[in-house]
Amino acid sequence: MQLAGPWVMGPPADRDGAIAVLREAVSRGITHIDTSEAYGPRVTNELIREALHPHPESVQVATKVGANRDAEGGWPTARTPDDLRRQVHSNLESLGVERLDLVNMRMGDATGPQPGSITEAMETLVDLQREGLIAQLGVSNVTAEQVTEARKAAPIVCVQNLYNLANRWDDALIDELAADGIAYVPFFPLGGFTPLQADALTAVATRLAATPMAVALAWLLQRSDNILLIPGTSRVAHLRENIAGAAISLTEHDVAVLDSIGV
Numbered sequence: 201m202q203l204a205g206p207w208v209m210g211p212p213a214d215r216d217g218a219i220a221v222l223r224e225a226v227s228r229g230i231t232h233i234d235t236s237e238a239y240g241p242r243v244t245n246e247l248i249r250e251a252l253h254p255h256p257e258s259v260q261v262a263t264k265v266g267a268n269r270d271a272e273g274g275w276p277t278a279r280t281p282d283d284l285r286r287q288v289h290s291n292l293e294s295l296g297v298e299r300l301d302l303v304n305m306r307m308g309d310a311t312g313p314q315p316g317s318i319t320e321a322m323e324t325l326v327d328l329q330r331e332g333l334i335a336q337l338g339v340s341n342v343t344a345e346q347v348t349e350a351r352k353a354a355p356i357v358c359v360q361n362l363y364n365l366a367n368r369w370d371d372a373l374i375d376e377l378a379a380d381g382i383a384y385v386p387f388f389p390l391g392g393f394t395p396l397q398a399d400a401l402t403a404v405a406t407r408l409a410a411t412p413m414a415v416a417l418a419w420l421l422q423r424s425d426n427i428l429l430i431p432g433t434s435r436v437a438h439l440r441e442n443i444a445g446a447a448i449s450l451t452e453h454d455v456a457v458l459d460s461i462g463v
């Protein structure tokens with residue numbers, strides 16, 4: 201999401217930098233990239249295509265459907281069967297692939313998950329999966345009830361919701377999904393539009409001679425084996441700092457200090 205222009209609209213200020221982030225990520229062994237046709241709109245998908253096409257089979261490019269963009273930068277809901285079909289086809293076209301690796305059905309809105317049935321949307325995506333246009337399905341910005349409902353309509357491999365050191369309302373859901381072998385992908389892992397800042401985070405980072413962002417990511421990786429990360433960045437320097445988080449091993453004491461942030 202950070203590769204498009206300000207507020208995820210239009211082209212990035214540093215196009216070459218955005219391409220460099222994607223190529224550096226894959227060359228350093230990152231195998232999980234998150235995108236959406238709504239980013240730009242279309243801008244991020246086209247950058248991924250330019251930088252990586254054809255992406256190696258080991259790399260999974262996850263996209264999402266469920267919203268369009270309007271001229272003011274809003275994210276109007278669009279999840280009728282026709283909307284979803286159109287979005288899947290435009291993702292295929294802008295990414296330049298014959299099959300999407302993973303499509304998340306995004307519910308909710310900019311304020312977070314909203315109640316409402318997800319069944320019809322999942323059934324449409326299952327039809328598209330049967331047509332060979334989608335490899336795997338997931339859900340995003342959902343309530344725990346919608347996860348349960350979605351799982352009755354389709355086998356899902358991941359849930360992508362807002363979660364980080366300071367926002368932990370999905371703790372129980374993460375544990376349930378882990379028990380069933382379903383991945384949990386936190387969005388805003390670094391705090392999103394309001395980057396994480398806390399004395400406890402700075403203290404642990406200082407002790408480890410690491411950056412606070414790398415420590416925030418290390419905490420997520422240690423939180424549960426089913427957590428897969430998608431921190432957003434437009435800069436190669438930040439990408440490298442974030443990858444360093446994967447090598448950090450937090451002590452029980454560090455984890456207890458960091459846990460205090462979310463309480």
Ligand SMILES: NC(=O)c1ccc[n+]([C@@H]2O[C@H](COP(=O)([O-])OP(=O)(O)OC[C@H]3O[C@@H](n4cnc5c(N)ncnc54)[C@H](OP(=O)(O)O)[C@@H]3O)[C@@H](O)[C@H]2O)c1
Binds near residue numbers: 388391434439
């Ligand atoms: N499903 C959904 O509804 C949904 C909603 C939001 C996001 N997402 C997905 O989740 C991904 C992650 O969320 P996000 O990008 O919004 O938020 P994020 O990863 O929590 O934070 C991104 C912000 O942190 C900055 N940053 C990254 N690495 C840093 C570092 N090492 N030091 C200092 N600042 C750093 C980025 O700026 P720089 O560019 O300067 O590094 C950017 O401002 C998105 O890219 C998108 O793919 C999904």
